[in-house]
Amino acid sequence: MGLATLGLAACTRVDGGEDEEGASTLERLREQGFVAIGLANEIPFGFVDESGEPAGQSPAVARAVFEELGVPEVQASPVNWDGLIPGLKSNRFDVIAAGMFITPERCEQVAFTEPTATSPEAFLVREGNPENIQHFTDFADNGDITVAVLNGSVEQTYAEHFGAQNIQLIDNQTAGYEMLESGRVDAVSMLSVSHEYLLKDRGGPFEVTEPFFPEIDGKEEKGWGGLCVRQQDSAMLEEMNRVIAEFKESGRLLELGEEWGFTEADLPDDTTTAELCEG
Incomplete structure (x- = not known):
């Protein structure tokens, strides 16, 4: 399972939102060539495999989305589940890719993409x-x-x-x-x-x-999971949602999840993140 690799990139720190020159987070990620993601080592949503690489449905979606946005590499910071949102807010990583369900309480702290998967x-x-x-x-x-x-x-x-x-x-x-x-x-x-x-x-x-x-x-209570970013990263969130919509339409979203046991029944319906945040 590769769980012995906990702490990989754990010391990585990133700058959130816009920097002093007004560069967006997405521009910074493109320049540095990678996106730091937080995950909680939950198979098959997001974990670190035996080779030390991020694996699972949510990192697969994150990797594919950011490749489309010109960011070729994903680096993982595994943390305990209750450390994901604090880690994102403290700029330890740029994206949570852990299949986190979209709830009103969490929406008050972070910004979610549109849903990418569900499971009972x-x-x-x-x-x-x-x-x-x-x-x-x-x-x-x-x-x-x-x-x-x-x-x-x-x-x-x-x-x-x-x-x-x-x-x-x-x-x-x-x-x-x-x-x-x-x-x-x-x-x-x-x-x-x-x-x-x-x-x-x-x-x-x-x-x-x-x-x-x-x-x-x-x-x-049919929960939906998605990627999430800091609330100030609205421009990047908009671009991520654009790509996710394209993946959903083309069938790519299903392909990205199939390796990890997700089926067509686990794909998003017409439920929106705005609706889930309202509760």
């Missing part, structure tokens, strides 16, 4: 699913079982909303897998495609539960 929720559980875990409500009904969720994730929000009694916050996907393996938790909550790809990669006596979209106040 699911749980990674022990083979045979001995606790019959299917939904977040199961952790509200049974105080003897524990669910692991990424700190700062939408899964944490769901678990808390549905009243889960025992929640274990984790920093990354690997930590959840290892806690399930050691019996410290009964399930790990992430997106279905993340579990499927990790299980394919690492194996183990586990299975993925039936995928679902949680329903809150009568509304299906």
Whole structure:
């Protein structure tokens, strides 16, 4: 999985927005020849592979978009999930490429592109699913079982909303897998495609539960992920959205995700980032 390469480019620091001469971020990236992306080592959304290169659906989209914009190289800064937005805002990297879901709370801090992919929720559980875990409500009904969720994730929000009694916050996907393996938790909550790809990669006596979209106040919570940039980088965001729209129209967006287990069902519909930011 290449997770031993955590910290690659971790000391890289970039300048956000416009510099003293008024040059845009995109102009600076073109001049330096690379874009620094932040990711959280979540397979298959965004991680560092065994050769130390950024991999996964979101970095693939970022690489292709910036190649179209005249920036030929992508460099990765792996951080814990809850460090992504702070890292972007503190100019540690220029783009978050981690499949981050677009939510009103996050829109107050960063600027998202239009959606690039979705995936339903699911749980990674022990083979045979001995606790019959299917939904977040199961952790509200049974105080003897524990669910692991990424700190700062939408899964944490769901678990808390549905009243889960025992929640274990984790920093990354690997930590959840290892806690399930050691019996410290009964399930790990992430997106279905993340579990499927990790299980394919690492194996183990586990299975993925039936995928679902949680329903809150009568509304299906179908989350959409996208790339995100600093709010002041509006000119670059506009160009990124232009390319993403072209990719969606041409079928390139599907091609970029297929290697990582994404299908046509995971492609964006007509939902816009503006709608998602409104909630």
